[in-house]
Amino acid sequence: MHTLNCAICYSNAHQLLHSLNDGELVTCQNCGVVAFTPRPTPEELEAFYNNGYHDRFSESAMANMHFAQNRYQFLENMLHRYAPKLAVQTGRKLLDVGCGTGDFLQVAQQAGWHVTGTELAKDAVDRASQKVGNHILQGDMTEIYVPDGSYHLVTSYHVIEHLLDPIAQLKRCYDLLIPGGLLFVETPNIQSLGARLKGKNWSHIIPPEHILYFSPVSLRHALHRAGFDQIVVGTSAPQIVESIVHWPWALKKLAGFIYQIAPRVGLGAAVQALAFKQ
DSSP: OOOOOOOOTTOEEEEEEETTTTTEEETTTOOOOEEEEEEOHHHHHHHHHSSSSHHTTSSSSSSHHHHHHHHHHHHHHHHHHHHOOOOOSSSSSEEEETOOTTTTHHHHHHHEEEEEEEEHHHHHHHHHHHHSSSSSEEEOOSSSSSTTEEEEEEEESSSSSGGGGGHHHHHHHHHHHHEEEEEEEEEEBTSSHHHHGGGGGGGOOOOOTOOOOOOOHHHHHHHHHHHHHEEEEEOOOOOOOOOGTSHHHHHHHHHHHHHHHHHGTTTOEEEEEEEOOO
């Protein structure tokens, strides 16, 4: 087994979860996060994401306005439940970390938010800028200059699983929030029903794109390490299960029902956290 210090708690005590063709998935015995090893270098990741990554993503079922609208509506429901003042506040400022090609930001902007996004790849920045104007910052959000306390809400959809240093990014998110601001994080759930049933064939095991895999417990642990104390964590059903799209109608309905039930027992496809800055 490759020697690896955990990206969340820095422990070097790991247990093998899955052997893959090009490496291993190991579980940290301290915080529970699952990591791919050997860990790619920053140069390898930069080359990967600048080699047509967003062209490939744009072909995904997740890359459309209907998906973005559903994502935004879920977030608004969360705000009405846990932060009702922010849900109706005027002049709200939102930063979406890893905004992709900007669909979610476009929906949020139409709902009245003052939006900003960050992205690494220039092609994604250009596409997002066409949708929301000159509000997209290119680069690693830990290195981009933005004054502390600039945002009421920071969102991070399916970003943390890509990162070499997630704690640095979560700490930067904390700094960028106003006192009383919120961070919303969503990432695939390594404890989900799909992950348990499919093992190493789970659709989200795609290194070097995904190099970290979180459960409700390990995501909470990461947010605590970044400075957040008040955290709400849950799991959710997927909007789309691409692996069953071509199944017979009856099997598809049964699978859809099971996927809707799974979040009630923490087995939903995505783990989500709403973290409050004191």
